[in-house]
Amino acid sequence: MRITTQQRTENQNRVRAAMDRLLRGEIPPGGNCDIKTLAREAGVDRTAFYGNRPYAHLREEFEARLHTLQQQGTLPDPRLAQITRLKAENTALRQRLTERDETIAELAAFRNEALSRLAAQHDEITRLRTAGPAAANVRRLPTRSTQIGPC
Structure with missing residues (x-):
């Protein structure tokens, strides 16, 4: 028509x-x-x-x-604006999450290395304490008491 x-x-x-x-x-x-x-x-x-x-x-x-x-x-369209904003926010959050995961992995590796060094130092201290009486110029330090308060 x-x-x-x-x-x-x-x-x-x-x-x-x-x-x-x-x-x-x-x-x-x-x-x-x-x-x-x-x-x-x-x-x-x-x-x-x-x-x-x-x-x-x-x-x-x-x-x-x-x-x-x-x-x-x-x-x-406010919905399109919201979608665009949320996509950008999602991308930023994913980036932050990736950075946090990397930081956590680095800190976990540092902790493992620190624990390994502490264990090695403890073993060395223990070895030196047992080897101590053989040397005449080495004095033994008193061991720490497990009691609380005056001895």
Whole structure:
């Protein structure tokens, strides 16, 4: 069915008004900042936006304006902005987690090395204590008492 010039002008005005609302971020529940939602908000058949149909130029205008906003860093759809923000946050958290895992591995290796050195030092001290009476110029230190308080 053909529409009159007046109806086409009214439809184009509704499409442009819906386009402005969507690009300002006034996204209806269950919608996105896309052609499907634009068509639904304007009350126009979505197929009229494709090919050589009457509103193809409006689709191109909408996509160009949307692309310009995205280039400027503005996302009219708050959900897309949230998704973008959460993806960036997720990437940052994964990086922090990787760095923490590396730090934990380094600290565990340091702890193992320190324990090994302490064990070796303890063994050396024990060996020297048993070998101590053989040398005449070595004095034995008193061993530590396990009692608490004055002896």
